[in-house]
Amino acid sequence: MIVHFQDKTVDEQSRTSDLPIHIRSIKDFRKQKDYESSLSDRKKSKLDINKKKLKNNSSAKINKKIHKVQVYNKASDANFLFAVLETIDFNSHRPSNNYRYPQCVFRFATIIAIIAGRYAYEFLRMNLRFLLPTIQTIENNWSYQPYKEANFRFEETQTYLSSNNCQYVFVSEDCSAIIPRIEYDASLDIFNGFVTPVVEGLPTENAFRCTTIQQLKNLFETNAYANLVNIHVAQPIADSNNALVLPTTVLAAYGTDHKLTAIDILKRWLIIYKKFYSRGIRVLGFSTDGDPKFLRAMRLAANFFVRTQILNIYNNTLAFKVKIPSNWMSWFFLGSTQLFLFVQDGVHLCTKLRNRMLSKSAELTMGSYEISMEHLHDLIRSTNKLDHNLSISDLNVKDKQNFASCQKISDDKVLNLLLLNDKYRGTYNYLLILNLLITAYTEKAIALSDRIYCASIVLFYVRLWRIWLHIERSPRKNTLSEKSKNKKKDQSPHFITSNALLCIELNAHYLIYVYLLIEQNVLPQSIAESTYLFSSQPCENIFRNARALSGVYSTRINFTIMQFLKRLNKLNALTELKHFEETNTEQKIVFPVHHKIKRFMDKKQSNNNNTKLTSFNTHDLEKIILHAYEIAQNMANFVDLSNSLIKNNMFNIEQSSKIAKQLLHLNCLTESEIVDVDGSTDDEESSDDEDLDTYNKELADIMCDGDFSEDELNTSNSFENLQGTTYSGVSE
Template structure:
């Protein structure tokens, strides 16, 4: 049959593309019948534009909800617990879609036909001088296109101008936007904010879509994030798009504004401290239709003071760029979870990734003691899980050693590796130096802040000589990493080295410099990285061995505590653990168990979490003084950042002429160019044993002026082998931990198995632009049973969502209450407002928050 007979466009109303509400539903029922009409109505798809913008009408049948039971029964067959849409309804949807698209194309063609034979008059050109350079520009593009056989005519600027001019000839309600303009609009909205976007949109008519359209695009983008949900399926899609299978996972917390908010899409309350089930956050735990239960939660459950997130950093798949980290999960917590919670959570993440053919190489955290304990238990680093043999997992790594290394304490089998974030380790190193309780010393030399204060205050040196300032020595400024870089600069080290009285402080800050070189600087060669890490280890072992043998006595000849003379226990174990895992990782690459890209150690940290927090804070409105966020705010901002990241990623590989360019700061233009950062081919020729010997010799040379060698020689622990055995015995006897944690290993050998794709729905906006889909007109009321009582001296509640009647489809978003014995419907967000007795505040400056917390 001829398609023209099937799609009889003459029967359609002229305004079919502008239909909304009841008119739209009547049209749908008259064309394709009641089943499809019901499917659209239950989803609030109430206009032709909304219908054409919806990717999958039948997606709702994937979800289990009692509200969908009746419509599933009418429209689907149930086969093996899955609902299959009836063929007739599918055909009706195809027919309706094609019919509307052909009508849309007909209107476009008619518009083009009316304009195709127009000629630009001389008078029109004189009255509109802008037309002359515009025509010249199009002609130049046309000539360039013909001469170079390129598609430059289709540049984004050309596409943008074409979109504007085409829209100016249409009615405002029929404006249309091509895909490149939509991507540009989304990027502008996310980066510039609502006010900036509206300023441009209302002054460039027809250039950009409305905020309603933008919000719909964001909702349909599959980037919405639910609290506590681990996005394994989306991670798989992201890694497949980058052709990556390996990566690192990091975990970190940040302070947030304590506030409860209602999320209409998940019908749950966000902002309470998330409960755990074996360390795993419970999804949508705070769901209720009882106002009394919400009151109980407010009175008995704490608001979450911290936001915990997990980031996945993919390995680079090519030498020209580093993939952006991916937000795996986010949820509110209190600082009450244990090392066992952390351990089980890591196992859950590992197994979830394995099921999606993703191999996690290791985990990183901020050097907190809970994370340190979990790392040691999993890796068996002077710790044990006698009832949980993780290293026997079939997918565990295993290295082969050609000889016994007495200085290497790590088990040969590891399920995954660990690195404590080196930036946090560096600040801990600095904070120990600035501590008022520590009395650091090594041999005959003291390690003190006064040596640095003398340099700053001395008339012999200016800032040109050392680049130090007084705030670098502020002990309350505990997260000042830039201060660490200045303290460990070559200028400061040279001044200290040339003074015989400051040798202890010189060695201490030299170790800080080696930590930065080994784990943070991206341009460090692989050999230098390994050597710097192990020099730090050996100096710390020599220092600690000297302290163990040295006898300190006070004036009353009582032996004193030696801990105050050394770095903190967590810092020392971090140094050991990082160096061991770096070496283990190199061996895995040498033995062809991992790709060489695994050796980009500067990516193996928790700074991706810090970056996510900074980016989320940067999305605050231009006139807002509140840069911090609630949990709900963060989830919405994270969805925007995820969408922006996808747009940037796609544009970087976009070969069409409509590519959108993003600005890059001149200091960061080479940040992602791995070809100039590090040569990983050196790993094939790296003699590890020789590097370790050179490291020990360098450590001996570094401490030769400190006066500790004599005592170590007298106790026969000066040589590498003797020192290593001594420290092993010390750590094994004094620092060993054990845990009775039990569990089972979920074995999944089939790394090629397929998992079901899943889409996530939630709400996301800057100012609740699309989190209020329940603002429809009042339709019906409910019965008065089980209504909870609220008393008020008022009878009119303007500005508060309290209604006499509600749309039955939106009943989940309201509590049924009795106000002064009259049945009302109280919106759940208004209920949160009613129960909130104070508004919490958080400092806008992260460093100030840390300083306040240390008082």
């Protein structure tokens, strides 16, 4: 069949070729036309398909643009989300080695790297493509001066305060336990971890640098390991028209074993004061946690029941000076001239009273009534928790720094329940003291006059309580002078500790002193709104935040001194960014704020908008204090203290204050070294050839009475291109 088909085909071809030429051309023309028509149909169909595709693609692009515009319209140009979308879109069309990031993305990446850690940051960077830069890029974008052990950052602090128009600062100091380990810092060529030597009160910088093996061997043989880190924190005290509380900044940090004398501490405070004074910054005062050495240094500086004054001030421009009404001298024991203000941390003071109540060795007694935690246990067992909000854990003896427990056991709900049973009167008065201390020294939105009122009630009642114990509990044959020889007099099981007593006395006196400074125009009125910042809680916040910077895979929350310094750099960068974002209006990054802090800031802002000048008047203050004494007398009547006091003519303010002063003389201090303060200053970077204060020593013959990989991420003290932010502190 194939052959037949081929033959037929050939025959047809031969017959076609025999046709005339004009007929053949017509047929060829028709074939050509048919071919062209079929070709044109195919082209048309392809064109139609292409047009449809083009139409679909263009409509998709238009829809994409419309969707993009809708998303961008929801996020304005000043919104951080808009910058994020722009960055992703921009970098998605560029090679990976040519990505570009705006400053707001750099700030956001820095915050994530510090808070979350390296591992979490890398996880986010790999999954949020085109958005986050590498760790190395972040490090290259920082310019910083790292913290050095025992280096006091006066210049950086001055820059920070000047940028915020702040000329007052309150300094706090505290210690915390660290891992005792020696480490080598290659970037600074020094060893960290030894106890920093102290010369004239000031720690020595770069004390552990060596160049030979023998020097290194001597370091380990002659120097002890530091088991504590001591930090100095500066709290700026801003003007009242600034609704924002300026973050604190760490002034210095170094390893120590806490083997210092009160004179060493006092000399260090004087150097800090003079360094700031030479830079136009006034150190208002110092705060600690009630440590006996620091409390002794404060009393020596304030000349508060000291046998011989050891701090001589030869330049009146350096010290505060007020006029104290003559009729106050019976109950006000603080001198009119003070170089510093001293305030013991209110949180620690409250926990001291709580721990005393929980102590098994204490047998606290007020009049006919006992003070006991068993009364609170009875409340927990006999009443509904909704009525008192207490739990057994609030009465845990081992948790000595549980301030939340102080707030709960002294709450108004608990006090009202205690009033229902007469045998709980002593416990009621004691917890009422605790409640007033919390209000006076820890609450933020409290007027200075109200703080003084609460503190004065506690002050006068504690004096009356101590006088009653002196009358009823002490042997009749012993006089005050004989009791002064008894070294265990302050360990009476029926009273609070002498440390807590002196803290109450000092704090109340200095609150009144601040009021007089404002009333006599020595300090601005804005200081009255910032007295709650006079505490050592900034130090506690630094330690707490530093421990919170451990990586997600690290089970160790403590640190060595070298790791602590690196974490300070991180905290500095983080706080700088937080402070910048508080006033930033473009592409702002929002941080979560606790609802209580937010409520306080809103209230402060509204108060600033409705500013009314509060009158500060000595006569009004005297009325407040006398009224506080009446309340203290009523509290004494409530627990039957008044009978013995009235019988011995010790119940009015003059008589009781006279005995209280004699009892405080039992705690009188003696020091063999005299410290002089003149008007000279030492500014190392100025051209003036001025010297530091000289310290003259004299002998006084007076008897004394008594996870570490996370820390490798370098961080900055200052962040580049932060639109005017030059220095940061460390906030809560």
